[in-house]
Amino acid sequence: MPNTKEIPGTEGEHAVIRVARAEDMDEVAAIDAAITANAKPDYWQRAFRRYATRRGRYFLVADDHGTIRGFILGEDRAWEFGSPPCGWIFAIGVDPRYREGGLGSRLYEALCLRMKEAGMETVRTMLARDDALNMAFFRSLGMRGGSFIQLEMPLDLKKEGETR
Amino acid sequence: MRLQKATQFAILAVLALARDPSRQLSAAEIAETYGISANHLAKVLRDLGRAGLVEAVRGAKGGYRFAGNAKRTSLYDVIRLFGDSVEGEADIGGPAAGTDIGRALGLVLSEIDEIAVATLKSISLATMIKSLEWESATSSR
Numbered sequence: 001m002p003n004t005k006e007i008p009g010t011e012g013e014h015a016v017i018r019v020a021r022a023e024d025m026d027e028v029a030a031i032d033a034a035i036t037a038n039a040k041p042d043y044w045q046r047a048f049r050r051y052a053t054r055r056g057r058y059f060l061v062a063d064d065h066g067t068i069r070g071f072i073l074g075e076d077r078a079w080e081f082g083s084p085p086c087g088w089i090f091a092i093g094v095d096p097r098y099r100e101g102g103l104g105s106r107l108y109e110a111l112c113l114r115m116k117e118a119g120m121e122t123v124r125t126m127l128a129r130d131d132a133l134n135m136a137f138f139r140s141l142g143m144r145g146g147s148f149i150q151l152e153m154p155l156d157l158k159k160e161g162e163t164r
Numbered sequence: 165m166r167l168q169k170a171t172q173f174a175i176l177a178v179l180a181l182a183r184d185p186s187r188q189l190s191a192a193e194i195a196e197t198y199g200i201s202a203n204h205l206a207k208v209l210r211d212l213g214r215a216g217l218v219e220a221v222r223g224a225k226g227g228y229r230f231a232g233n234a235k236r237t238s239l240y241d242v243i244r245l246f247g248d249s250v251e252g253e254a255d256i257g258g259p260a261a262g263t264d265i266g267r268a269l270g271l272v273l274s275e276i277d278e279i280a281v282a283t284l285k286s287i288s289l290a291t292m293i294k295s296l297e298w299e300s301a302t303s304s305r
Binding site (some may be wrong): 072129130132136139140142145 | 279285288290291
């Protein structure tokens with residue numbers, strides 16, 4: 001049965017979208033931990049060094065009067081299995097208390113603008129099949145199933161009759 | 165995946181109403197626009213009404229209007245209301261289903277079903293309406 005309950009919007013519309021700084025990482029890690037229930041502060045320190053300080057890589061945050069409410073990460077990639085240069089988004093998070101206020105959309109749009117300025121014509125992402133929240137979010141912004149398909153297998157898969 | 169007629173009619177009707185929630189449309193108007201059976205659609209609209217997605221408006225200019233939450237209702241929700249099963253029919257059926265080839269084929273069909281379900285769950289009525297606007301803006305350029 002469809003959920004017809006309306007969820008009220010929240011504040012955060014005055015947040016400024018800017019490039020992440022080293023001092024933001026504790027707040028970014030806290031938002032991520034609140035969303036994923038998996039604290040990984042070391043990962044975010046590494047992510048800052050890899051994505052906030054290099055050309056063609058993007059680490060943006062939503063700064064609401066000095067408090068970080070959300071983040072987005074991405075990078076430009078080219079020629080993977082013949083794919084012309086395109087932007088990739090591989091992380092987005094908004095403080096759950098500040099959702100439904102448009103912050104995620106603003107982070108996405110700010111990242112897409114930067115990618116477009118860098119010459120990208122397409123933006124892609126990859127999500128878990130059961131990640132209904134993010135899937136619906138990206139769909140609502142116009143993303144659709146693309147021209148590439150993700151494949152995977154366990155590395156220890158031993159096929160019948162295979163000898164090593 | 166093939167949707168039953170009732171499911172197709174429900175999706176057409178609910179989107180026709182949800183694109184302008186202030187507007188009411190009769191079953192006959194919707195049926196004429198999409199070239200579908202008005203009698204069959206009337207039954208579908210009653211089912212949508214029981215689910216809280218549309219409401220009947222009485223009076224001379226009566227009809228139906230959208231009463232749900234377009235952001236919170238997915239295509240999958242509408243499909244499930246009418247009993248269509250997108251998933252769980254990957255089994256090729258018959259005695260071959262228990263063979264190695266039957267099982268391997270079943271895995272491929274399951275993969276396709278899982279992608280279909282994830283796609284339908286991720287597309288809300290609001291997203292569908294937005295995509296209509298984008299298409300219209302693109303085609304008018």
